[in-house]
Amino acid sequence: MNPTVKAFSVGFIYPLGSKKFQIFMLPVDLKKADPRTLQIEWDDGHVSRYPLEFLRRQCPCASCSEARHTPAKPANPLRVLQAHEIIGADLDIKQAEVVGRYALNFQWSDGHAEGIYTFDFLRSICQCEECTMQKVGKI
Helix, strand or coil, rough: CCCCCEECCCCEEEECCCCCCEEECCEEEEEEEEEEEEEEECCCCCEEEHHHHHHHHHCCCCHHHHHCCCCCCCCCCCCCCCHHHHHCCCCEEEEEECCCCCCCEEECCCCCCCCCCCCCHHCCCCCHHHHHHHHHHCC
């Protein structure tokens, strides 16, 4: 399945403590660039490409976020892996839905569907060279 979401409108929000409008980046096109990569084109012309495994591992839901930020315990060779730790080679996005005017929700082929990926979050995890250089302050 090749989920595609189009025709987002520009959104405005009031930043806390400010009377100015803040414009945030919005996706204008969402598609699979290839079987293993999601591509988002933003309203400023930027194109982000996310390997599906990376995007799934970055899930912002409470369970996945807690698991990423919990200090590692000594390895137990008999420990049963939790569902969020097992990401199969056949991982895919079964469905993508717009949440309000600020986020996307993906239903993954592994059954996970709790993560709400805000547009700001998605843009912040873009791994392209331009975004990487901006993060390290070289642009």
